[in-house]
Amino acid sequence: MNLAIKKVHPDAVLPKYAKQGDSGFDLVAVEDVIIEPGETKLVKTGLAFDIPEGYEIQVRPRSGITLKTKLRVQLGTVDSNYRGEVGVIVDNTEDDWFIRGTGYYKLINGESSKTRGGEEISCDSYIILKGDRIAQAILAPVTTANFIEVQELSESIRGTNGYGSTGIN
Numbered sequence: 386m387n388l389a390i391k392k393v394h395p396d397a398v399l400p401k402y403a404k405q406g407d408s409g410f411d412l413v414a415v416e417d418v419i420i421e422p423g424e425t426k427l428v429k430t431g432l433a434f435d436i437p438e439g440y441e442i443q444v445r446p447r448s449g450i451t452l453k454t455k456l457r458v459q460l461g462t463v464d465s466n467y468r469g470e471v472g473v474i475v476d477n478t479e480d481d482w483f484i485r486g487t488g489y490y491k492l493i494n495g496e497s498s499k500t501r502g503g504e505e506i507s508c509d510s511y512i513i514l515k516g517d518r519i520a521q522a523i524l525a526p527v528t529t530a531n532f533i534e535v536q537e538l539s540e541s542i543r544g545t546n547g548y549g550s551t552g553i554n
Contacts, residue, residue: 388524389435393470396515397431400522409445409521412473418513420456422479427472428519436465436524443523444473450493450519455479456511458520465527473520479509493517 390399398413415431436442444461451457459474493513513519543550 386437386524391433391435392431393433394429394431398516400432409523411518412444412471412520412522414513414515414517414519416515418475420475420477420511420513422477422509425474425476428475428513430471430473433468433470434463435468436463438465439527440465441525441527442471443525444471445521445523447518447521454493454511455509456493475513475519477509477511493519
């Protein structure tokens with residue numbers, strides 16, 4: 386399927402699939418973003434999509450970032466009628482705040498980066514650098530429902546049992 390993409394920033398990177406058979410294509414940061422502990426930031430991609438009706442783009446985390454950092458990409462939906470720039474919502478879930486004078490940020494690849502003039506920062510701050518692959522996206526079909534109000538729902542084995550009713554182990 387062809388998917389029309391517009392660069393809304395000159396440094397935007399067109400998405401691609403890393404390997405044959407991948408379901409997700411990479412979304413790349415178009416600017417540096419510093420995310421302090423407890424903060425949530427929008428990371429811009431510089432891209433807008435012309436998604437066909439009946440489809441959506443699902444924004445998802447990259448597993449390596451989730452495993453190796455305290456950054457959490459929030460799941461997102463880009464609807465077929467949206468034509469604006471796609472952004473990625475990222476949380477820094479680290480809640481400890483320690484000040485140090487070395488002036489280094491953590492990078493998403495596990496390294497550190499020297500900051501401006503040795504300023505004091507949290508040792509649990511992250512910097513997403515322009516050009517970093519920050520999330521992945523999936524083009525997926527959408528099924529819509531016709532909602533019909535009823536007085537009773539059909540019976541099932543589970544019934545209304547939920548929220549841990551089958552145990553937590």
